[in-house]
Amino acid sequence: MLGWELPPHNSGGLGVACYHMARAIASRGVSIDFVLPYTAHHPDTEFMTIHGATKLDPINRNGLLSAYTGEVWADHEDGDEDESDMTNIRGVQRRYVKYVDRLVRRGKRPDAIHAHDWLTMEAGIRAKQLTNAPLIVHVHATEFDRSGEERGNPIIHEIEYQGLMMADRIIAVSGITKGIIVHKYGIPADKVEVVHNAIDLASMGSYEYDRRTYRYLEDLKKEGYTVVGTVTRFTVQKGLTHLVRAAARASEKYDKLVFLFAGDGEQRDELIQLSAELGISDKIFFTGFVRGRQWRDAYNVSDVFVMSSVSEPFGLTALEAAHHNSALIISRQSGVGEVLQSILRYDFWDIDRLADQLVGIATSPALADSLRDDVRREYARLSWHDVAAKCERIYSAMKQGVPA
Amino acid sequence: MSVDKRGITLYLHVHQPWRVRHYTVFDTAEAHDYFDEPDHHSDRNNRKIMEKVAAKSYRPMNALLEKLLHRYPDFRLSLSISGVFIEQALEWAPDVIESFQRLVATGRVEIVAETYYHSLAFFYSRDEFERQVELHRQKIREVFGVETRVFRNTELAYNDELAKWADKQGFDGILAEGWDPILEWRSPNYVYRPSGTERIRLLLKNYRLSDDLAFRFGNRDWSEYPLQADTYDHWMRDAFGHDSPLVNLFMDYETFGEHQWEDTGIFDFMEHFVATWLRDDTHTFYTVSEAIKSSEPAGDISMPDTVTWADTERDLTAWLGNAMQHEIMRHLYALEHDVLHSGDVGLIGDWRRLQTSDHVYYMCTKYFNDGDVHAYFSPYESPYEAFLNYMNALRDVRYRVLDYRRGDTHG
Numbered sequence: 001m002l003g004w005e006l007p008p009h010n011s012g013g014l015g016v017a018c019y020h021m022a023r024a025i026a027s028r029g030v031s032i033d034f035v036l037p038y039t040a041h042h043p044d045t046e047f048m049t050i051h052g053a054t055k056l057d058p059i060n061r062n063g064l065l066s067a068y069t070g071e072v073w074a075d076h077e078d079g080d081e082d083e084s085d086m087t088n089i090r091g092v093q094r095r096y097v098k099y100v101d102r103l104v105r106r107g108k109r110p111d112a113i114h115a116h117d118w119l120t121m122e123a124g125i126r127a128k129q130l131t132n133a134p135l136i137v138h139v140h141a142t143e144f145d146r147s148g149e150e151r152g153n154p155i156i157h158e159i160e161y162q163g164l165m166m167a168d169r170i171i172a173v174s175g176i177t178k179g180i181i182v183h184k185y186g187i188p189a190d191k192v193e194v195v196h197n198a199i200d201l202a203s204m205g206s207y208e209y210d211r212r213t214y215r216y217l218e219d220l221k222k223e224g225y226t227v228v229g230t231v232t233r234f235t236v237q238k239g240l241t242h243l244v245r246a247a248a249r250a251s252e253k254y255d256k257l258v259f260l261f262a263g264d265g266e267q268r269d270e271l272i273q274l275s276a277e278l279g280i281s282d283k284i285f286f287t288g289f290v291r292g293r294q295w296r297d298a299y300n301v302s303d304v305f306v307m308s309s310v311s312e313p314f315g316l317t318a319l320e321a322a323h324h325n326s327a328l329i330i331s332r333q334s335g336v337g338e339v340l341q342s343i344l345r346y347d348f349w350d351i352d353r354l355a356d357q358l359v360g361i362a363t364s365p366a367l368a369d370s371l372r373d374d375v376r377r378e379y380a381r382l383s384w385h386d387v388a389a390k391c392e393r394i395y396s397a398m399k400q401g402v403p404a
Numbered sequence: 405m406s407v408d409k410r411g412i413t414l415y416l417h418v419h420q421p422w423r424v425r426h427y428t429v430f431d432t433a434e435a436h437d438y439f440d441e442p443d444h445h446s447d448r449n450n451r452k453i454m455e456k457v458a459a460k461s462y463r464p465m466n467a468l469l470e471k472l473l474h475r476y477p478d479f480r481l482s483l484s485i486s487g488v489f490i491e492q493a494l495e496w497a498p499d500v501i502e503s504f505q506r507l508v509a510t511g512r513v514e515i516v517a518e519t520y521y522h523s524l525a526f527f528y529s530r531d532e533f534e535r536q537v538e539l540h541r542q543k544i545r546e547v548f549g550v551e552t553r554v555f556r557n558t559e560l561a562y563n564d565e566l567a568k569w570a571d572k573q574g575f576d577g578i579l580a581e582g583w584d585p586i587l588e589w590r591s592p593n594y595v596y597r598p599s600g601t602e603r604i605r606l607l608l609k610n611y612r613l614s615d616d617l618a619f620r621f622g623n624r625d626w627s628e629y630p631l632q633a634d635t636y637d638h639w640m641r642d643a644f645g646h647d648s649p650l651v652n653l654f655m656d657y658e659t660f661g662e663h664q665w666e667d668t669g670i671f672d673f674m675e676h677f678v679a680t681w682l683r684d685d686t687h688t689f690y691t692v693s694e695a696i697k698s699s700e701p702a703g704d705i706s707m708p709d710t711v712t713w714a715d716t717e718r719d720l721t722a723w724l725g726n727a728m729q730h731e732i733m734r735h736l737y738a739l740e741h742d743v744l745h746s747g748d749v750g751l752i753g754d755w756r757r758l759q760t761s762d763h764v765y766y767m768c769t770k771y772f773n774d775g776d777v778h779a780y781f782s783p784y785e786s787p788y789e790a791f792l793n794y795m796n797a798l799r800d801v802r803y804r805v806l807d808y809r810r811g812d813t814h815g
């Protein structure tokens with residue numbers, strides 16, 4: 001299995017999904033070699049063998065970029081980078097490919113190659129060429145998702161296109177993602193299977209919610225305010241400017257709404273400025289990057305969770321919010337909406353609709369309670385074991401289809 | 405007990421609600437046109453629905469019924485037609501009302517009493533309930549020139565208290581579901597007397613034979629598909645057994661052409677079945693008033709708890725089963741006094757149109773999150789959206805009420 005991150009060294013949902021998927025697949029008796037681009041300690045990973053492709057620290061694995069951006073090297077000519085230049089993500093990727101090359105040549109011939117996202121696709125293709133094992137490309141996000149309403153990086157598009165073409169089978173994390181793979185990359189629909197992500201309830205653990213973390217918000221709640229939260233990276237993909245505009249629109253009709261924007265990212269200053277322009281600075285709380293208690297408690301303090309994404313392949317945070325008893329409002333452009341019924345939906349650009357839904361929940365306890373209670377029954381049914389069973393079925397089908 | 409004739413009581417329920425348009429918080433206190441969906445493609449567009457169902461169901465079925473009435477002197481049926489249906493049909497399909505008038509003019513089609521607004525008012529306000537029954541009585545008199553003698557409550561929601569009320573009001577009969585846990589060893593195919601009443605009679609729906617048409621007829625996975633008139637005639641004879649005087653087939657009128665499309669063969673089936681059944685001299689059809697006089701009551705039936713014709717539970721949980729539905733009803737009927745006190749005919753009418761049971765039905769979550777999304781038809785994206793939309797409209801009603809109150813204080 002070829003991945004780019006695992007908890008606790010993850011910068012987003014990709015690492016979480018890979019971890020739980022691998023663990024559930026391993027529990028079915030499948031032996032997994034998991035290749036990472038960095039070297040670090042990962043607790044609770046005895047069920048598989050982890051390989052570090054470089055000696056880099058986790059935080060440096062992308063040449064100081066996160067797993068989710070590729071913009072910084074966009075003005076380079078691709079191919080300029082030296083594989084020894086590890087300050088650049090392409091350099092790290094080349095080392096990663098080389099490591100995988102050596103790994104399979106040393107006799108680790110896999111029955112299947114399971115590669116997650118564009119970052120590992122080139123390594124997946126190389127492993128397939130060397131071993132003739134089937135390549136399964138698992139798409140958690142495409143460059144179209146990451147770039148929001150903008151165009152994205154052409155080099156990443158090209159790598160994704162090659163990976164999707166070379167794959168024997170493609171797993172998409174939602175119907176939305178499958179649609180992008182089919183329509184934007186021209187891949188035949190019958191080559192793509194949708195396997196929705198799940199949530200691991202045990203890992204959510206049990207802990208005491210600490211009301212002091214967001215004490216000011218808790219005080220407002222006592223005065224009858226409704227807290228609307230979002231926990232995300234502040235990038236164009238997440239549609240947060242629309243959420244800020246909807247917040248202003250909703251506040252025209254109902255005063256007792258406050259908004260918690262938990263996270264950080266390149267759009268932060270723009271969002272702060274926009275909320276000032278709209279005259280709702282006092283209603284929006286920016287936390288900065290949150291981890292641990294601040295992260296968990298951001299879900300806890302929120303009565304309503306909004307996923308405002310312009311393009312969200314899945315959206316695990318919505319399930320985490322459901323687990324923490326929030327009512328969910330999810331953009332139609334978010335894949336997680338495909339596995340939930342007890343939610344309100346809107347198109348990411350439809351700020352009036354979102355505002356209507358926000359006011360509706362804030363002013364109708366019965367609606368808020370019904371959404372919270374009903375979605376709790378739903379998300380708990382989503383299991384990584386079902387995901388693992390589907391992956392294993394795909395491995396077996398591929399193995400039989402490949403000539404000996 | 406022996407009877408000379410065996411009669412089928414065919415009773416069809418005709419209804420269309422005034423669906424609430426996409427109505428947001430930005431409309432509240434601004435626009436009062438709750439029922440005018442501008443999007444002609446939306447299933448909330450009442451005109452579109454009326455025109456569609458008129459073409460698929462009301463026109464072809466009434467033509468068939470007229471033909472059958474003309475051809476067979478023994479063919480009879482009963483209809484309940486909600487006031488809100490009549491309003492919409494008069495506006496967008498007046499010929500449909502004329503064809504119903506021709507049916508009633510034969511003297512062999514009886515109109516059944518109900519609430520004008522197809523509401524659940526009986527369970528919230530006895531006064532409002534009685535006003536709506538009276539409004540319906542007047543509307544039927546005005547449009548069809550007949551008096552109603554037999555009562556059915558919305559969704560066939562029935563209990564002993566309702567029967568006592570109808571008895572006191574002077575109705576001759578009342579309709580209910582023939583539900584096994586209530587009937588136990590008894591058959592629905594007799595006339596009964598509701599417990600604690602004097603002269604009123606109870607007719608019970610034979611749900612097996614009714615649902616064969618209403619729900620199963622067009623289902624290709626059904627072992628009996630496609631159902632033939634001869635087969636159904638055999639089942640009917642079996643249901644009568646040796647001494648049953650009647651079998652009550654109660655269903656939505658829209659079964660014919662809308663729930664079961666024409667291509668299922670439902671119209672041809674009906675034509676053939678009526679012919680097959682009436683081939684035997686001892687067979688006939690009854691109106692509901694004739695049915696209750698066909699024989700003496702076989703016994704008393706008591707239903708202390710409310711029984712409806714819906715779902716496997718046969719209770720009110722499709723309408724009053726979750727917190728959203730209860731909240732709606734609480735707010736809705738809390739406005740009663742102030743709305744009526746305003747004297748504003750438009751406001752009163754809007755408030756009453758919002759009482760139609762379909763609105764809370766759209767908010768039913770019973771099977772919604774079990775993945776069986778299509779268990780309940782709704783013109784809204786989800787029960788939650790239905791609630792949100794409706795609540796915005798109901799708040800506007802409250803806003804209008806407050807406007808009158810302010811007027812009272814100042815003037």
